[in-house]
Amino acid sequence: MPERQIRATIDDLNAWSRSGFVGGPQFDATRDTVPAPEDGRPAAFVGPVTLPNSDRRGAFLEAFTVVRQETDHLADLQAAYPHPKAVFQSTRLLSASQGLREGNCVVFFPENIPTAHPCTHQNFAWFFFNRHVGIYAHTLAITAELCGAGTPFAGESRLRSADVDPEDVYQARCIWGYMHDYFHHTGPRPLDQNLALKTKWRPGLLEELKVDMKSAIACHEEQVPYGDIIFEYIMLERLFRYPAQPEPLRNFDAGTGFALGTWLADHGLLTVDEQGRRRLGSKSDIVASVRELVQLIEEIETISEDDTYRSSAEDFLYSTLLLKPETKGHRYGGPRAPLSLWGATVHV
Known part of the structure; x- marks a missing residue:
């Protein structure tokens, strides 16, 4: 030191x-x-x-x-x-x-x-x-519990992110980190210019969701190294592992997962089949859908007055993605989509 x-x-x-x-x-x-x-x-x-x-x-x-x-x-x-x-x-x-x-x-x-x-x-x-090697193994286990063997993405034969060499996991996770931080510094309200505001819970949740969806879009559509792997990292971490965190109604990242899951469910891209397996739409359909979500979040960010921006972010969050908290100490009341989409992996 x-x-x-x-x-x-x-x-x-x-x-x-x-x-x-x-x-x-x-x-x-x-x-x-x-x-x-x-x-x-x-x-x-x-x-x-x-x-x-x-x-x-x-x-x-x-x-x-x-x-x-x-x-x-x-x-x-x-x-x-x-x-x-x-x-x-x-x-x-x-x-x-x-x-x-x-x-x-x-x-x-x-x-x-x-x-x-x-x-x-x-x-x-x-x-x-380097911690992502063990963490993503846990994500894959949760995904298998919810979705069964193979891949939950429509039109895919296998998960590209399974059985990846630990050094490649590190390289891919570093690239995701770079993309994530790069997109924090783009848009109408860059994070570095709005840090005190965007570290508040509700605007911060939309910010985090926005930058990961922009990263996922780039990984699917552009020449990003390890792009297929990173796309699956983003989606499966957000959708399935984060909501399984302890005390999810107090957990910021769990909120992003419930918010993303609600958005995809509302657009028919997160469903449960007759065998109880969770199914996702194709990666192309997911990208088209989350692009719309990013546009809505960035429209809110064009509001110049800070208090109005913050209240508008909260209104969008609670009218579209999450339920308002009913219990003191909880940050939200769960997803607007049925909690059964996450099954027994979530304990609220």
């Missing part, structure tokens, strides 16, 4: 100790000194952090080390999808405390560190993409 980062963390710990550990930790100095490591270089973090999709709720003291390793296809991606504002780092997780060893967290952002002042820009974003 750089000396500046170590000193900032010690100062934050001492300030928290002097307060008698009253209230939550406020590690602003630590947040502002975590590095964005250069390709091939290691980095580390020690401190309080909230880990999305982990098995813990709230911030815990964690420690982990990474080494940055960008995809071999980075130059080709930068040529086809130039991204001058890229601040994310594709990394391999080397060692970790319990919060990262367990659960399915693959991200570490400045906004995951508890602070006194909200995060207004990202100076780093670590993605632990």
